[in-house]
Amino acid sequence: xxxxxxxxxxxxxxxxxxxxxxxxxxxxxxxxxxxxxxxxxxxxxxxxxxxxxxxxxxxxxxxxxxxxxxxxxxxxxxxxxxxxxxxxxxxxxxxxxxxxxxxxxxxxxxxxxxxxxxxxxxxxxxxxxxxxxxxxxxxxxxxxxxxxxxxxxxxxxxxxxxxxxxxxxxxxxxxxxxxxxxxxxxxxxxxxxxxxxxxxxxxxxxxxxxxxxxxxxxxxxxxxxxxxxxxxxxxxxxxxxxxxxxxxxxxxxxxxxxxxxxxxxxxxxxxxxxxxxxxxxxxxxxxxxxxxxxxxxxxxxxxxxxxxxxxxxxxxxxxxxxxxxxxxxxxxxxxxxxxxxxxxxxxxxxxxxxxxxxxxxxxxxxxxxxxxxxxxxxxxxxxxxxxxxxxxxxxxx
Numbered sequence: 001x002x003x004x005x006x007x008x009x010x011x012x013x014x015x016x017x018x019x020x021x022x023x024x025x026x027x028x029x030x031x032x033x034x035x036x037x038x039x040x041x042x043x044x045x046x047x048x049x050x051x052x053x054x055x056x057x058x059x060x061x062x063x064x065x066x067x068x069x070x071x072x073x074x075x076x077x078x079x080x081x082x083x084x085x086x087x088x089x090x091x092x093x094x095x096x097x098x099x100x101x102x103x104x105x106x107x108x109x110x111x112x113x114x115x116x117x118x119x120x121x122x123x124x125x126x127x128x129x130x131x132x133x134x135x136x137x138x139x140x141x142x143x144x145x146x147x148x149x150x151x152x153x154x155x156x157x158x159x160x161x162x163x164x165x166x167x168x169x170x171x172x173x174x175x176x177x178x179x180x181x182x183x184x185x186x187x188x189x190x191x192x193x194x195x196x197x198x199x200x201x202x203x204x205x206x207x208x209x210x211x212x213x214x215x216x217x218x219x220x221x222x223x224x225x226x227x228x229x230x231x232x233x234x235x236x237x238x239x240x241x242x243x244x245x246x247x248x249x250x251x252x253x254x255x256x257x258x259x260x261x262x263x264x265x266x267x268x269x270x271x272x273x274x275x276x277x278x279x280x281x282x283x284x285x286x287x288x289x290x291x292x293x294x295x296x297x298x299x300x301x302x303x304x305x306x307x308x309x310x311x312x313x314x315x316x317x318x319x320x321x322x323x324x325x326x327x328x329x330x331x332x333x334x335x336x337x338x339x340x341x342x343x344x345x346x347x348x349x350x351x352x353x354x355x356x357x358x359x360x361x362x363x364x365x366x367x368x369x370x371x372x373x374x375x376x377x378x379x380x381x382x383x384x385x386x387x388x389x390x391x392x393x394x395x396x397x
Contacts, residue, residue, distance in 0.1 A: 017378035019063040020114040022160030023248060024330075024375075027204050029293040031332035031376040037396045038335075040347055044361025045381060045392040051088035052388045055079065057107025057124070058158075060384065063377040064114045067091065069133070070384070071121055073099055073107035078123045080112055080131055085380070088391060092136035097143075100124030100156045105368045105386075109158035109200075113168075120168050120184065124156035128170055130187065140187040148174030151197065153219070155244065158200040162214070164227065169214055173198030179216050179223075181230060191230035196220040199245035200289075206251040211273040215249045215256055222249065222258045224271065234276040239267050247287035247301075250294050255279065257312065261288035261304055268315060280315035284308070289371055290328035293336070298352040300329055300336055307338060309352050321355040323348065328373040337376065339383065341369035363390070 023029045037045065055072025062069045068083045078100065081093040100106055100123065112121040112131075118139065119131045129141040145152060150172040162169040168184040178194030196218035203216040205227065212227040221237040239245070241262040250257040256276075259266035265283035269276040285292065285303045292301025292310075298318065299310040307323035310316065324340030331337070335358070336348040347359040365385045372384040379395025 018065065019061065019375050019377045021062050021163075022060065022111040022113065022202050023291065023373075027202070027248060028250065029291060029330050029373070030295070031330065033376060033379065034333050036333040036335070036379065036394050038358070040359035040361060040394075044345065044363075045394050048380065048391040048393050049088045050388065050390045051083070053090060054081065054384065054387050054389055055107060056105070056386050058105060058109045058371045059107075060111040060372045061375045061382055062112050062114045062119075063375065064133070067133070068382070069112045069114065069119055071096075071108035071110065071112065071123065072387070073124070075099070078108050078125075080119060080121050080129070080136065082133070082136060083389075085377070085391070088389065094131060094136040094138060096121065096129045096138070096141065097123040097125055097127035100152075102155055104155060105371075109156050110202075111160040113161045113163050115163040115184070118184070120161040120163060122157050122159050122161055122170055125152055126150065126157050126172065128161065128168070128182070128187065130168070130184065142182070142187045144170065144172040144180075148172040148177035148180065148192070150174035150177065153198050153200060155200065157198065158246070159198070160202045162203045162205065164205055169203055171198045171203065171216060171218060173219065178218055179203065179214065179225060179230065193225055193230035193232060194218070194223065196223075199240075201246055202248050204249050204251060206256065206271070208254060208271045209273055213271070215251060217245050217247070217249055217258060219245060222256075222269075224276070233274055234271070236267070236269060236276060236278075238278075238281060239264065246289050247291040250292060250299070252294060252312070257292070257294070257299065259285050259287040259292065259301070261286045266310075266315070268312070279313075282315050284315065284317040285310050288326070290373065293329055293331045295331055295350050296352075298350075300331070300350060302327060302329065307336075307348070307355070309355075311352070318352050319355050323355070323357065324360065328371070330374045330376060332376045337374050337381065339370060339374045341371060343370070345374070345383065
């Protein structure tokens with residue numbers, strides 16, 4: 001198939017089963033798929049394929065129209081790559097930046113974002129790149145550290161670019177450029193705002209009483225800005241710790257939930273077009289490297305090493321359980337898919353009244369923790385452990 005025709009096919013909007021960006025279609029860790037297995041066979045779901053060669057790194061996946069996209073690192077080079085979802089075969093691989101080295105695992109952290117036939121990614125050392133999704137050709141790229149006078153966070157840039165209309169929004173963290181909006185076609189700066197250094201979180205969009213806001217969690221605070229101009233609307237420093245602010249904010253019905261670890265806690269803020277008001281702050285949900293999911297008014301997430309349930313509106317803790325150990329959680333078809341960082345995957349009822357584990361299986365992992373969250377797309381469950389990727393059948397017959 002010719003690249004031009006393939007680019008045309010990839011320009012269409014993602015199908016319902018696709019997972020086009022970090023945390024899925026709505027950046028909330030929720031899959032809309034139904035008809036999935038209500039329990040797994042002994043030993044876990046059927047393995048469709050296993051492949052290696054992704055390179056090292058914690059990047060997750062975006063999946064659109066039968067292709068999956070991620071980032072990796074090999075030697076002194078980071079790259080973006082595309083795989084065929086049916087076979088796991090590599091379709092292309094494009095070098096993007098120099099390597100990122102770290103004692104907690106080297107390589108890229110952010111997930112590529114798919115939009116209208118293009119991919120947008122941020123490497124571990126801060127290069128923002130736009131590629132053609134069909135061929136992997138680089139259309140533009142920018143060293144955001146050099147451009148904005150920023151500093152690479154200790155554990156590397158971990159952000160997955162946010163796309164809205166003609167904007168690609170990222171957090172370099174330089175003075176006057178805590179958050180920036182770039183023209184997604186050219187990489188030119190549209191606006192920049194704030195002086196906070198970068199955290200490890202990815203921004204979200206929220207419609208607050210008809211006013212569109214970008215909500216971000218930096219190294220110093222959570223804040224909201226006017227989407228069209230970057231004007232600061234509110235700022236909340238209580239949720240930030242001095243180590244690592246990581247979890248993606250969760251927005252619903254005029255309120256945003258924020259959570260960090262290192263003995264900090266969680267907060268719910270009621271927003272208005274020009275400000276915010278704290279509804280609650282407590283230490284009953286402390287997301288470390290993963291984010292919670294919000295299902296029917298209940299938050300499910302890891303408070304450090306315990307899987308917990310919390311009422312979204314009141315902050316009341318409903319239950320907690322050791323579950324699969326410290327990990328991350330994805331939701332689909334009435335179940336929580338929990339990935340333990342030490343080699344366990346659990347299928348758990350999404351039930352605010354109590355913890356009930358339906359199935360679990362163990363997987364063979366390497367020396368580093370499994371921090372790339374599970375991805376669900378078209379009846380398949382994808383688990384990445386650094387260089388290795390496994391596709392499981394969770395649809396069955």
